Amino acid sequence: xxxxxxxxxxxxxxxxxxxxxxxxxxxxxxxxxxxxxxxxxxxxxxxxxxxxxxxxxxxxxxxxxxxxxxxxxxxxxxxxxxxxxxxxxxxxxxxxxxxxxxxxxxxxxxxxxxxxxxxxxxxxxxxxxxxxxxxxxxxxxxxxxxxxxxxxxxxxxxxxxxxxxxxxxxxxxxxxxxxxxxxxxxxxxxxxxxxx
Ligand code: SF4
Numbered sequence: 585x586x587x588x589x590x591x592x593x594x595x596x597x598x599x600x601x602x603x604x605x606x607x608x609x610x611x612x613x614x615x616x617x618x619x620x621x622x623x624x625x626x627x628x629x630x631x632x633x634x635x636x637x638x639x640x641x642x643x644x645x646x647x648x649x650x651x652x653x654x655x656x657x658x659x660x661x662x663x664x665x666x667x668x669x670x671x672x673x674x675x676x677x678x679x680x681x682x683x684x685x686x687x688x689x690x691x692x693x694x695x696x697x698x699x700x701x702x703x704x705x706x707x708x709x710x711x712x713x714x715x716x717x718x719x720x721x722x723x724x725x726x727x728x729x730x731x732x733x734x735x736x737x738x739x740x741x742x743x744x745x746x747x748x749x750x751x752x753x754x755x756x757x758x759x760x761x762x763x764x765x766x767x768x769x770x771x772x773x774x775x776x777x778x779x780x
Pocket of ligand 1: 625660
């Protein structure tokens, strides 16, 4: 495929089991203007940080993994602040027969009147909305960190029953001697245990 659209990304995990249903290709989109108090990803706030990729490059990477993944998860940062390239990638992911999960700090009810969002939501199976609210910290539900966040099932692919099959979990990786963590849970406690 050819697309001139570009997207700034902080990091990519080609296979992870803790960022949505099944094994997923996960994209941490760079840039977020919401600035939740207690955000664990403040390094992703700067919209000029990370690295620029073409949409074609990202779709190519996903395509190489398509046999081994259930879908793609967009998180950040704030995926909706780069909504056009995210939509283009999501469209190709659906064409591959894979699922799409998008996290956003914005609220679904406010997004529904936005025409760009209406285009994106055609290609999204699960949307998880809402800011991280420190005072509502809660890891009892899968993949989310605070109790105000909501799951929206926007296609027939999944429904609420999927939530009882998963729990919030971490993955710990060693990358060239550096420890990398992803998933959801009490990162501060984990870092103390691991002496990071
Ligand atoms: S929306 Fe997400 S990335 Fe943005 S500040 Fe809130 S928790 Fe952090």
